[in-house]
Amino acid sequence: MISPQVPHGGPEVRVPHHINDPVIRSERLPNIWCPGCGIGIVVGAYVRALQKSAIPRERQISISGIGCTGRVSGYLNLDSYHTTHGRAIAFATGMAVARPELEITVIAGDGDLGVIGGNHLIHAARRNVDINVIMVNNFNYGMTGGQHGGTTPLGARTHTSPYGNVETPFNIPYLVAAAGASFVSRWTAMHVRQLTAAFSRMMEVKGFAFMEVLSPCPPTFGEFNGFPEALDMMKYFRDKAVVDHNADLSKIAVTARPDDSVVVGNFVDRKRPSYQELLGDLRARVQAQGVAKK
Amino acid sequence: MSSADAGGLKPGDHFMMGNFACVEGAILAGCRFYAGYPITPSSEIFERASVRFPQVGGNAIEMEDEVGSMAALVGASFGGAKVMTATSGPGFSLMMENIGLAYITEAPVVLVNVQRAGPSTGIPTLVGQGDMMQAKWGSHGDLETIAYSPSSVQEFFEFTIQAFNAAERFRTPVFVMADQIVAMMWERLRVPPAEEIEVTQRLVMEPAADQDRERVVFDYAKDFIPMPIAGRGSRVNVDSLTHDSRGYPTTDHGWSEKMTRHLAGKVRGHAREIWRWEEKFLEDAEVAVVSYGSAARSALAAVKYARAKGVKAGLLRLQTPWPFPDEVVEKVSRKVSGLVVAEINAGQMIHPVRENSRCPVVGVPWAPGTLIEPRAIVDAMQAVVAS
Amino acid sequence: MKFEIRITGLGGQGAITAGHVFGSAAALLEGKEVVVTEGYSPYVTGGWSRADVVVSDEPIDYPLVSRLDALVTMYQEGLDLNMKMVKPTGVVVAEQRLVDLSKVVGDKRVFPIPAADAADKLGKKVLMNIVMLGSAVALAAPRSLEPLKKAVMERFPKAAELNVRALDTGADLARAAKGRSIESLV
């Protein structure tokens, strides 16, 4: 039933370039991530938020740490920085203080930001440094071959917890909200539209804007924990995610068990003075007093 | 080159602590960003920076640890700021990780290490010079280090400015290896007029055409490569991984070789321009002391005393321990019958001295947490002359 | 000519400040070569602290004191630990009520100064260090007090006059102390 005014579709068309290619370093594709890895989806969501943002592309900065998610910066056609393991937020803090007009986004993994860099995470949230931080949480150390970390659920099996993990993991949004961030959210790699919307909101937020993105890690975490295919975990996210923006954050720890639900949402969006604003006020106050030259 | 910043200390004579003089040198050199973590005996640098930097439109921020401090410095350096921190041994150890980041990403950073006594926590309030080898070998992988070692408040001020100039020119971390004595002592500081203070500005990369994906951003054939500063549209990937001329990570042997040679070569190839040293009474010396930092003041006292006793003694003071001024040491070693290395540690710089000398070299191991006593150096010199 | 002085006291008494004032006067106003070094116990307050000042007409190589021309002490151990460093021709300026001088009776180098009481009379306890400094200079390095006065005025612009009076008081007490023997005090 196609009227003459309506165009015809047709079979797929093979092309050399993607419509997002101007925003990425497409010459570096295919990327290094495993089939079904959620990191690429996060990159796509970030790219679409970049395209929508009114902030000039020159001022958009991407900073990563080390590990699988650490490679994100290298695929973005921005001023990008691939730093050291755990230190991306500290690196970003320095740049953000030196250049408050930049829109800095840190994209890194759970082990990177939440474990080795956990101290930088909570202190940046405490200071409310005006940066965006995306933590792609795949529940384990992927690049080194699947070891347990500070976000690995209790009981989960990895190469270094072969009998089940005996460490209680961080409930990351609860932690970051308690530390003082202006914006705290959690989504999954399956929530592709909410991811982009949250990215866009984070670029507007003044202060520390944080998002945890739960992501499949098929070859290491998934295989041992009831999600043999990447698709299994994506379906888990689709079927078991409960959107609750007003969730009690103390109760949203992730178990990553196929029968348990996962609470997602934009949990915190509040106004607190950012670190850069407070530093700017301080400078203005000091300079108004005049510099008594000795 | 341009001249010093107008926001700095008034020209003329001041009576000042070494740690304070260091901060004033940094401000005159154009430094406007400090990220630190307090540690004895360097804390006055952070305190003074906290007072002074906001006055001149800069920031002095406290990070959660030294690891974060050094990371923040590299970030701010790529933000275009001239950056510094100060620490002591324990903090220096923590900073090693991101000193390596600064090195491989070619970020100008100035780090002042006010050395104290002992390994681990050691004796925080007492003097040592035990971090000299750490400065050279502390961060993993091949690193070519530039380090200054001041012996007076005046030099602490001047070497801080020179450290910034070297850091900006060579785009590399540069250390000022001070010590507790020179940091805590008060002396007269003579500040020259701003126009007489030469200040080096870094080479900055021009914005790139958006779609020019094939350009060579890092031309390793050149020693000095313009720095891609965030927010100017250079669209460069800055990477802690070994990277090719476009800044992309690579495991290619050729690029690994090229990048590593470039990083070391830009310092080694210009070592003669970096070297600074002072010679005293070397013309007719039969024995010479090699020393640096506050220890060199004891060495000078020892040399004068020995001369008064009829021993033809001389002093070679290394103002830049790294890159090691091998030719200078070798030349001196050919003139004397022996060298005595006076330093406040169990023997560190004695190793490159020995490696480059043509005469016997003896050390004066010294680690009680005090300035090395001239008497010990005189004894060593007399033993060298007697043998 | 080289002159070495150690000023020592307990945290809060201002020993290090007195050293800085003396050092800056000599360096900036008298054109001397000066090094001031500091030392203190690991306790932030309450522990000992000291300033060592070397003044010379020549550039100073070894920066630390070795043989004291003057020792100024405002606590007991400051005397006990440092007497052995004082030259035979040196002077020891001790706070009369804070330091027990019974063990050094007969030592002609030692001068008790009632600086604490004098500071109380001036209306500010914290002036004790400046009173002691005035005494020390009058006894050990007789010279004009003018550069020192300028230095305290610069250092304490809000209490300039009071500090100048403290220096004068110290010098007066020094003159009085010269006429007294230690025996008469113990």
Place this chain on the structure above:
Amino acid sequence: MRAQQVAVQKKEIGPGAITREPINAAKFHKPVSRVYIIPERCKECDYCWTFCPNEVLELSDEINAAGYHHPKVKAGKENDCVNCGMCQAVCPEFAIYAKEEPRQ
């Protein structure tokens, strides 16, 4: 094989579903779109065709240089892509997108 399983599952949701037509439906047009693919970037994660709401896609028998089957438009579904953007958004590889065909 897997494609068939997913299709069966989707059909199972069908019974009991109530569909209603908006009264202002005439004001809207249903976009007809084309699917564009970059086969060499595909790693056969199965996301695009699994999560395509209109079941427009399936795996091709062809493989790319890395040995992965890339997606293709199902026979008979050529006019069913409405450019919802799901395939593009859920693709981790920047290997697929859809674009609305210009209206004549």
